Amino acid sequence: MHNFYGLLLFVIFGMLALFFGRYFRNVKNLKASLVQVSKSFQELDAQAKLILQTDLELNKTQEALDKRLNGLDALHKISRLISTTLIEDEIFHRLNQPFLIELGFEKFLILTFQNNGPFTVRVDFGFPRNEVAPLGKTFNSKPQILQPVKQGKIISSLSAPKDIKDIFTGILSVRQFIATPILSQKNVLGIILAGNQSESYTMTEGDEEVIAILADQIGHSLANARLFEQVFRSSQELERKVQDRTKELTSALEEVKRISKTKSDFISAVSHELRTPLTSIKGYASILITGKVGAVPDKVRERLEKINKHTDNLVGLINNLLDISRIESGRVEMKFLEHDIPSIIANVQDLLTPQLRDKNIQFTTAFDDALPNVFMDAGQIERVFINLINNAIKFTPISGTITAKVTHDSRKVTVGIADTGIGIKEEDIKKLFTEFYRVENEINQNVKGTGLGLALVKKIVEAHGGQIWVTSTVSVGTCFYFTLPTGPKTSTPEA
Numbered sequence: 001m002h003n004f005y006g007l008l009l010f011v012i013f014g015m016l017a018l019f020f021g022r023y024f025r026n027v028k029n030l031k032a033s034l035v036q037v038s039k040s041f042q043e044l045d046a047q048a049k050l051i052l053q054t055d056l057e058l059n060k061t062q063e064a065l066d067k068r069l070n071g072l073d074a075l076h077k078i079s080r081l082i083s084t085t086l087i088e089d090e091i092f093h094r095l096n097q098p099f100l101i102e103l104g105f106e107k108f109l110i111l112t113f114q115n116n117g118p119f120t121v122r123v124d125f126g127f128p129r130n131e132v133a134p135l136g137k138t139f140n141s142k143p144q145i146l147q148p149v150k151q152g153k154i155i156s157s158l159s160a161p162k163d164i165k166d167i168f169t170g171i172l173s174v175r176q177f178i179a180t181p182i183l184s185q186k187n188v189l190g191i192i193l194a195g196n197q198s199e200s201y202t203m204t205e206g207d208e209e210v211i212a213i214l215a216d217q218i219g220h221s222l223a224n225a226r227l228f229e230q231v232f233r234s235s236q237e238l239e240r241k242v243q244d245r246t247k248e249l250t251s252a253l254e255e256v257k258r259i260s261k262t263k264s265d266f267i268s269a270v271s272h273e274l275r276t277p278l279t280s281i282k283g284y285a286s287i288l289i290t291g292k293v294g295a296v297p298d299k300v301r302e303r304l305e306k307i308n309k310h311t312d313n314l315v316g317l318i319n320n321l322l323d324i325s326r327i328e329s330g331r332v333e334m335k336f337l338e339h340d341i342p343s344i345i346a347n348v349q350d351l352l353t354p355q356l357r358d359k360n361i362q363f364t365t366a367f368d369d370a371l372p373n374v375f376m377d378a379g380q381i382e383r384v385f386i387n388l389i390n391n392a393i394k395f396t397p398i399s400g401t402i403t404a405k406v407t408h409d410s411r412k413v414t415v416g417i418a419d420t421g422i423g424i425k426e427e428d429i430k431k432l433f434t435e436f437y438r439v440e441n442e443i444n445q446n447v448k449g450t451g452l453g454l455a456l457v458k459k460i461v462e463a464h465g466g467q468i469w470v471t472s473t474v475s476v477g478t479c480f481y482f483t484l485p486t487g488p489k490t491s492t493p494e495a
C-alpha cells in the first residue's frame with residue numbers, strides 16, 4: 001500500500017513534471033513568437049512610414065513635374081507666338097499674356113537697352129500699374145544692380161548672397177526672384193526679371209531653366225526682328241538711292257540728248273553754210289579749167305585742179321558730217337526694200353576694181369547657201385560696203401586678199417569684210433567708231449582720211465537695227481562684221 005502511494009505520487013509528479021515541462025517550453029515558444037510578431041509589427045510600421053514618406057515625395061515630384069509641364073506648355077505657346085512676328089514691339093506685346101503665370105512666376109518685368117543706353121520696360125506683368133514707371137527709374141538710377149546680368153550672369157534667390165537677394169526682393173516686392181539676361185549670340189539685348197510673392201510657390205532650379213529658355217527664345221526673336229528691320233531699312237535706302245540715281249541719270253541723259261541735238265543742229269547748219277560756197281568754188285574752178293573764161297597757163301591749171309580735188313574732199317567730208325548728224329537725229333529718209341546682199345557686194349566690187357587692181361589685191365566672196373533677202377536701204381548699205389572695202393584696200397599691203405563673207409540664221413544676216421592688212425591694236429579698236437578717230441600709223445600719215453567713215457557706217461547699220469564690231473590681229477589682218485535683221489522694217493519719212 002505504501003508502495004502504491006509512492007508509485008502514485010511518482011506517477012503524478014512525473015505527469016506534472018511532464019506537463020510543466022511542456023508548459024514552460026510552450027510559454028518559451030510563445031514568448032519567442034511574441035518577440036517575432038512585435039519585430040514584424042515594427043518592421044511593418046517602418047515600411048508603412050516609408051510608404052507614406054515615398055508617397056509624399058512622389059506627390060511633391062508629381063507637383064513639380066506638373067509645374068514643369070505647365071511651364072513647358074506655356075513656353076511652347078510663347079515661342080510660337082513670338083517667332084511668328086518680325087516686329088520688335090509686337091514680340092513684347094505678344095509676351096504680355098496671362099499664361100505667363102504658367103511659367104511658375106507671378107510677376108515679370110522685361111527690360112531692353114541698346115548700346116549701353118538706359119533700360120526700357122517692355123513687359124510688366126503682375127505689377128500694379130503705378131509701380132512700373134518707378135521700377136524702371138530705380139533700375140536706371142542704380143544701373144550697378146543689373147550690371148552682372150548685363151554681363152551675361154543669372155542671379156536668383158536660389159544662389160545669390162543675402163545682400164543681393166535683399167536688394168532684388170526689396171525692389172520687386174517679391175519673396176523669390178530670378179534675373180536672366182536675354183542673349184543673342186554673345187550680345188545681351190535685355191533682361192528678364194521674374195518673381196513670386198506668395199508662400200505657395202517654391203522656386204526650383206527647374207524654374208530657373210524655364211526662364212533661361214524663355215530668355216533664349218526672346219533673344220532669337222529679337223535678333224531676327226532687328227535683322228529684318230536692318231535689311232528692310234537698307235533695302236528702302238537702296239531703293240531710294242536707285243530712285244535718286246535714276247533721276248540723275250534720266251536728267252543726264254536728257255542733257256546728253258539736248259547737247260547731242262545742239263551738236264547735230266550745229267554741224268548740220270555749218271555744213272549747209274559751207275557746202276554752198278564750196279559748190280561755187282568748185283564751179284568757178286571747173287569753169288576756169290575749161291578755158292572758157294580765158295587761156296589758162298599750165299601752172300594755173302595745175303593749181304586749179306588742186307582746188308578742184310581739195311574741194312571734192314571737203315564736200316565729201318561735209319556730206320559725211322551731214323549724213324551722220326541727220327541719221328543721228330532721225331532726219332534721214334530710209335527706204336527699206338527687199339534686196340539681196342551678194343548683188344550689192346558685186347556692184348561695190350565693180351566700183352572698186354581699179355583700186356583693187358592697183359594693189360593687186362584678190363577679192364573673194366564666201367556666201368551661205370540660200371541667203372535670205374534683207375529689208376534695207378540699198379543705197380545706204382552700199383555706202384557701208386564701199387567704206388569697209390575701201391578701208392580694207394587702204395590698209396592691206398600689195399598682193400593681199402579681201403574676203404566678203406555672208407552667213408545667216410533665222411533672224412539676221414551677218415556680213416564680214418576680212419583683209420590680210422596691217423591690223424589694229426586692241427586699244428585703238430575701242431575708239432574706231434568715234435567721229436574723227438584715226439589710228440596713228442604709217443599709212444594714215446601718207447594717205448588722207450577724215451576719220452568719219454566708220455562713224456557713218458555704224459550709224460547706218462544701227463539705223464537698220466543691226467550691230468557692228470571688229471576683230472583684228474596686228475600684222476595679220478582685220479575683219480569688220482555687221483548684222484542686218486532679215487524681218488521687214490518701216491521706212492522713215494524724210495524730215
Ligand code: ADP
Nearest residue numbers: 391392395423438439449450451452453454478
Ligand atoms: P579714215 O579711213 O578716213 O581714216 P575711218 O573712220 O574709215 O576713217 O577709219 C578710221 C581708222 O580706222 C582708220 O584711220 C584706220 O586707222 C582704221 N581702220 C579702218 N579700217 C581698217 C582696216 N581694214 N585695217 C586697219 N585699220 C583700219
